Amino acid sequence: MLGTAQGGLEVSGRALQRPAPNGITFKGEDFAALNFFADLDQTALTTLTLDALQPNGTFAVSPPISMTLPVPPPSIVTVPTVGAKMMEDANAVSPNGNSDGVREKLAIIAQRINNAAASSAGTLKWKAEVWGYRLAILPTNVPDNFISNTTNFTTIPATLATRFRINVNLYSVGNGGANVGQQTSAAAVATDGTPPVALDYAAAYETIDKEVDLFNLMVLPPDAAVAMTSIYPNASVFCQERRAFLLMDSPSSWTSAQLASTGVAALRVGLVKDYSAIFFPRITIDDRGKLINIGPTGAIAGLCARTDGTRGVWKAPAGTEADLRGVLGLEQRFSDGENGILNPRGVNTIRIFPNGIVNWGARTMDGDDDFASEYKYIPIRRLALFIEESLYRGLKWVVFEPNDEPLYAQIRLNVGAFMHNLFRQGAFQGAKPRDAYFVKCDTETTTQNDRNLGIVNIWVGFAPLKPAEFVILYLQQMAGQIEV
Incomplete structure (x- = not known):
């Protein structure tokens, strides 16, 4: 089973670099925690206790509120078979073999918490949500800096509570926080820097x-x-x-x-x-x-x-x-x-x-x-640059070729084909190719001294659409180099 649609668990490669989720969250990205929960009997998780809270984020004098989870509605026991595990869901027919029970049970726990909060006359200031494989239990109507601790969130079996992460209600920027997960000193004065020079x-x-x-x-x-x-x-x-x-x-x-x-x-x-x-x-x-x-x-x-x-x-x-x-x-x-x-x-x-x-x-x-x-004109300048760059890149094969007439003929053929294609697309002025462009590469453009220096010179001319005269490009490429 691969993919979240089939009940699979996918953890982003950047997950560890992101801030920890707010509130109390089940470590659904931790395979040890996930396997522990998935392997529990459905009857094993009997009670979940959350403290009542004051609006200022302190704990109320009223006793904590406990939820007996197996008792409906809804019951966390969805499969009546003896010894059924949390991983088993109640679906009679499912594409993942009835093994999507973890998300099913987390959703049931979240519903029980929200039902208890709704019927507590405002004393249970918590809400629950399910984020994929994370059960998130979030305090409500409390300051940003509020943070719970392990003594205020209990489960039976008790070891399950250790599989949850305890974090602040909301992250606080500045020196107002004093707990883990908060910035404990004032931020430096921000600046836009200096203008670029x-x-x-x-x-x-x-x-x-x-x-x-x-x-x-x-x-x-x-x-x-x-x-x-x-x-x-x-x-x-x-x-x-x-x-x-x-x-x-x-x-x-x-x-x-x-x-x-x-x-x-x-x-x-x-x-x-x-x-x-x-x-x-x-x-x-x-x-x-x-x-x-x-x-x-x-x-x-x-x-x-x-x-x-x-x-x-x-x-x-x-x-x-x-x-x-x-x-x-x-x-x-x-x-x-x-x-x-x-x-x-x-x-x-x-x-x-x-x-x-x-x-x-x-x-x-x-x-x-x-x-x-x-x-x-811009199009004439850019067309010349386009031709020059294209020929520069397209003639790199010339390097290390023998610098003589067979090479010149091949250059004329390749460059001529490129220029003729542009002519057919309407890039040049002129009704005939000879009126629109020319390519010259021979012993006249490349002297014996150029050949001695390993240079081949190519002249390419074209008639742009606006002016009537030819614009001449001079290209130079290394040729006849000895490869070591």
């Missing part, structure tokens, strides 16, 4: 390098006490090293389109501009019934993931279908004229339209019209 983020980047194999988007939720202008530059450098893209929240000080238009230039200082993008304004969400404004990049990251999965990384995460789900509003709203000022400056706006709250921009921080960058 650039060195803390640098340490996090080192951890990511060791622990995270692959990521392609980075979001740094801003801290009100941290100047993110000192954090974003190093983050963009790290993204460049890992072929990822940084999504940046606009500063909370941007309260108008004019402030955003004049303030974006300061944010570009120190950034790897084509590996980052900024989104404005902040969005409004429901935080447990309270409306708050937060940075939009978490929602934008989700939008990018959704767009990547449904359309491809080459599709801009913007437009009427790029709605932000779970967002209730915006901190600011823009007119078409204001958007016409922000978009050419490389500020991606989030706007409210009849079909929802949508992202209405797809420019990198290198997307100012004055820059004329080939990586002006």
Whole structure:
């Protein structure tokens, strides 16, 4: 019999690390205690005694209340056979062979305690519950710090009482407790710590390098006490090293389109501009019934993931279908004229339209019209990173291969197949493959000196959907190495 549905006992691997249950509880997780109870004759447990309690948690002067368990209703003897054990239940037909009697008897004891408490005119301040294989006897109308002791809970046979755990009514935090299971000294004054600084983020980047194999988007939720202008530059450098893209929240000080238009230039200082993008304004969400404004990049990251999965990384995460789900509003709203000022400056706006709250921009921080960058748009930059990362991982087999024309031909074949698959999915501009992409790997890209150094160079070009010119990627891989 396996599983709790069949009467089995399952103990979590973390059970010993959890706090002990409150009140008086049968040690159902202890196999020795469980076996002791299960092997008792059903007629062996005759009496259970609990003390009367005062509301202040002291013991009343009135005598304890005893329950004679074999006497109905309900009787703990459910199987009339002589010598029947507690493990046997009264079910004539059961999937576990009538061996679920332990839970049955614990439930009967709990019912007897609750019946006695209901008829005691308020003198028996206890209630009973069954938690799986645990019988829990809990004091009522007493302080949190109340704790019973073994003299106030008795059973016949007496040895059964030792199979119960005695604990406080409720755990007390602070110096109000003085018994086992309570905190006996005042807690230290709590603190939120200090705001993270650039060195803390640098340490996090080192951890990511060791622990995270692959990521392609980075979001740094801003801290009100941290100047993110000192954090974003190093983050963009790290993204460049890992072929990822940084999504940046606009500063909370941007309260108008004019402030955003004049303030974006300061944010570009120190950034790897084509590996980052900024989104404005902040969005409004429901935080447990309270409306708050937060940075939009978490929602934008989700939008990018959704767009990547449904359309491809080459599709801009913007437009009427790029709605932000779970967002209730915006901190600011823009007119078409204001958007016409922000978009050419490389500020991606989030706007409210009849079909929802949508992202209405797809420019990198290198997307100012004055820059004329080939990586002006987010989808072009991310598509290039996707191709570069995919080829880097897909060409690792080249290492230790002979660095000569047969290798170059195989590289052209493999990379060409990958690029043609993207072409068929609509990732590139052009009606024919030769108009959309090219792959070059030969003695022209890899000189004799490169071969002597164990290097093979691969040129991959593609025509992105927005601009008309080719974007060229240069990849370098080790080849012809001697394996020792």
